[in-house]
Amino acid sequence: MGLTPDLLLHGYSIGIFPMAEHRNDPDLFWVDPKLRGVFPLDGFHISRSLARRIRNCGFSVTINRDFAAVVDGCADRADTWINEELRRLYAQLHHSGRAHSLEVWEGEQIVGGVYGVALGAAFFGESMFSRRTDASKIALAYLVDRLRQTGFQLFDTQFLTAHLASLGAIEIPRQQYRQLLDQATAASADFTAEVCQTPQGVIQRITQTS
Template sequence: MSLTPELLLHGYSIGIFPMAEHRNDPELFWVDPKFRGVVPLDGFHLSRSLARRIRNCGFSVTINRDFDGVVGGCADRSETWINAELRDLYQKIHRSGHAHSLEVWDGDVLAGGVYGVTLGAAFFGESMFSRRKDASKIALAYLVDRLRETGFQLFDTQFLTAHLATLGAIEIPRAQYRLALEDAIDASADFTAVLDQSPEGVIQRITQTS
């Protein structure tokens, strides 16, 4: 199928999302998991070791500075569901304000990051990557803090992985997910709001609420 940005966003709004079998497959298909991965925004697990890593890593964190670089980093692996059409669609909805990235920098090098789609107060996490130790975990911690602080209600990770489970992600049934999705889409949030992104500020806010 061929998707428009409008149809892509409509799919997210009703609880489905597109994937390709691999990067060179021109075909896309909709996915509607029976159980959905989510990160409860008050349940992120910040371990002592990850907190130390955030304090001491020397990385800097930005939002929407290199959206294409983050999507490219996520697609740069032997097996990926991100084909050329999806990359183009994400770029278009990024330009319209419905897709965002969070970048982790080691100096001038993009060390890791995460990106996703937003509708109302719902954030649909698409993918993350890491080129330095713990960069994707750090990206996720900063992302959870940003979503909490800017009014988001739902952090959808699509699937539950062992990696995400160690950070507090859970699975919920499809019906429960759709109820949460309806509530979140009817609310409002501002991903780009200015925040204190100092390591100590992020750690303090997460540990106070998790």
């Protein structure tokens, strides 16, 4: 029996997540890092140059407008852990309201985005992509602002990359992560709640708490 959406959610609830070795590998394996990447929701770093980009880029930002396109954008690289099985599972989670995407648009062209899974007040960021300068940073800024406004407590990034660290993400030990996870999954949040996200509003809310 293959991995089901319910089993996938159970994995997230106990602190593990699935990956494939590469896009053509049909097999999945569970990952349980000793050090876990997380984004403190009050610790996102917006540099002056990024603030200018958010104000002046002319991009528009949506949620759940084109989940499949965001997953495809994230998988469109030489080396990816997103295989067809994971695409299918995340699509099912999206249709059930458990997985969400945030899209960055230049006119009618999608130029960046991020997607992940919501469980209680925990959001598990899966992957992001960028086809324009700073598009993924803008996506993350809007995502952090939305998570804060809609009641989330934990933003899990799985691993810590240099890119995420430059924006304020940190690593915490597995035991500490699981304590935060238990607290967050026992609470509730609504990713799709209606919030106002103007470029200046996003910048102001994040810089007031970072």
